[in-house]
Amino acid sequence: MKKIIALVIALALCLTVFTVFADEAKVIKVGIVNNPPSESGYREANVKNFEEVFSAENGYETKTAYSLKNDEQLNAARQFITDGVDYLLISAAETTGWEAVLKDAQEQGIGVFLFDRMIDCDPSLYLAAVVSDMAQEGETAVNWLLAQNLEKYEVIHIQGAMGSDAQLGRTGALDAQFESGKMTKVIQQTATWDEAEAKKIVESVINAKTPFNVIYAENDGMAKGAVAALDDAGITHGVDGDVIVMGFDCNKWALRELLAGKWNYDGQCSPFQAAVIDQMIKKVEAGEAIEGLNEKNQIISVEKGFDARELTEDDIATYGLGE
């Protein structure tokens, strides 16, 4: 009796395995663990990008889970492993606590890709990580500023929430210039990504009648706040103005300000990693090796920086975030 039951179970298992394999030939199952689109304009574009690339038309069966909380993300990842996905795509809320889940995935033969955010673990636990180098992003912007060959650099530096990745990267490059004496720090203050606070900071500099000719704001919103203060004070800015305005994120509305010549520069930390991962998955499926990885199994996204004098409508449509 027992033998018969065992046989039946074995047969059933074989059947299910066969059906799974039969399915697999047609669609690739991916599980995406990401932060919710409400987090920021960046995330909104990021989520949209993944939805577009990993669609049914492109031959994917996609399951997604959004959370800002690490434990909820971990649960979702475990669920995806149980569901038997082929690939797991993760943008982790926190860098720690993922080792066990990633090992599980490896044992089940699930390929793991990290995007946007790194995880503290052995690089062998994931196939590749597509990430931004925040420091490089800051350097790109500062190099652009240096290339403007101004007589003097008196910079108002408005920082994002202190300690965040974006703030550290965007601040680092500029701090190096302050230390070398090439640029003068008029004020360096955090507005914690708050547009209105940025305006107040610039107002205080204007009220103190301290001269300045560059505004380096670590995101678009704060740049907009800074510009509002300039407008109230009758100070010209932008391509033909007295003050150079720099922002980050490349929201569509911000790029339009650039196009109108009211701002000078907008840097972007690219939220478009889906296409790169898609190509890598195709390679893995074809049995080829993934190329271009560094020692940490990373691929660094190419960061864009737009100069108001070179920006086109097409750039806005292609690279702009939001509406």
Place this chain on the structure above:
Amino acid sequence: MPADNRNKSSSFFQKNSQLLIPFVAIIILVIFNLIRDPGFFSIAIVNNNDGYPVLQGNLVSIFNGASELAILAMGMTLVTAASGGQDISVGALAAIAGSTLVKVLKSTETITPLTVILGILACCAVAMLFGAFNGMLVSVFRIQPMIATLILFTCGRSIAYWINGGATPTVSSPIITAIGSFIPGCPVPTPILIVLLMGILFFILFRTTTMGLYIQTVGINQGAAKLNGINPVGMKLLAFVLLGVCCAMAGTIGMSRLSLINHETLLLNVEMDAILAVAIGGNNLGGGKFNMIGSVMGAYAIQALTITLYAMKVPSTDVKAYKAIVIILLVVIGSPVVKDAFQKMKNRNGRRMLARKEAT
């Protein structure tokens, strides 16, 4: 005659002894800044980039920047007085209100004065509804205000996101710019005028109705109020609904300043500053007697402190620590223990002087 004058001034502060703390705080900040930079409070008229003359200077920045906080402090004073607790969801509610306004503005092709008025009415209505929700939890279900409003504090900014579905929707209209910065031709920033308007509205409300007295009564002794025919549930509800209106106005100003709404950062952490303004204003956070002027002065004192720290170029990482030091001082000076000690000292001095007078 000088003796007469002294009596008058002392009686003003005896009647409004609450106002002493915010008054002293502002005076200290003013003196400190004048020593640091004699030109700190100078006001100039400059032409803005639209070509209109506008006022400019730290004083303008302080009054302008504190507008949302001042309006929220007015409403928070009422809630504190009636319920003996604080609403910690005002920032989130302002974000919801601002998002509602943006939603209405974006629903039409062109933004006319009528759409703006409709939008502001809609955002007032939504904020009053949420205020009523908070008020109901507090008055009918008798949940502690901080716990009751914790719900909206937690989910409010998500709701604000759902309303527009985008991270930072922007609107562009000269009318919105006029609300957020300057009406063309008027050199005073519009937010300051809105605060003035709200203040006048509350003044009229207190003068023409018994609302102020009733709210105080409920806050001092709910049971006694009930026995005297005042409905405590209704009064608490009213206070929360009025705070809702304040949130709507604060959200409108905050959104109009830069013609965009960032649901995550709009008036972030303002609830703490609003509660602080009420405390600095000498109001008892346990409810009862209140003084709205004190709270508004408290709001301006907080903004003056922030602007001072900016002007001093205090590094961003240290700002909060400096702010905390000043706040500790203010709160300790305003504490009952220190107040009693001062009172005793005053009495002793008075008696001594009286004794001296009698001796001569």
